[in-house]
Amino acid sequence: MNIAKRMGAAAAAALTIVGGTVAFASSANAAGSWQCRHWTEGTACARTVSNGYDVQWYKQPEAGGAHHVDFSLECTNGYTYGDPGSFWIDSYQTRSYVFAVGVRGSCRAVVTDYTSGKTFYSGYATKLG
Structure with missing residues (x-):
């Protein structure tokens, strides 16, 4: 009886660990x-990202100063969105x-x-409903 209790507790602990790992992996991939x-x-x-799309620009030194x-x-479905304003980088x-x-x-x-007069594009990120 004591061995059965230990095996049951070990199985429950293993399921908890696996469940915790799955939950962690899901939140990490948000x-x-x-x-x-x-x-x-x-x-x-x-x-x-959870509420839309995150965009990013990293500026190389080869492009000169600021x-x-x-x-x-x-978006491929015809939507285009602007942000609140331009910035210096x-x-x-x-x-x-x-x-x-x-x-x-x-x-x-x-x-x-606007400084160089060029436009740059990222790859497409896909968010499905």
Whole structure:
């Protein structure tokens, strides 16, 4: 009887550990993986997050000093969103913005560099309802 109780307790503990691991893995994957495209001037990325899409720009030093840039979000279903405003970014800096737009399918970051006159795109991040 004592052995049966120990085996039952061990089984319950094992299930608790497995359940805890599954819950941890699920919460760790709450944000999608980054979908990036690398350019000489920097790296544009997008990923899904719980309330929409997170976009990011990392500026390479090859692009010179500070640049005036702006984010927007472009989706394959025709939706396009702008952020509240443009910003300055210097070499080796990373800036990001979350577009809290909910589920919009496949979307990508658009980084408009007003200093160079160029536009950069990330890969598409997909969020399904």
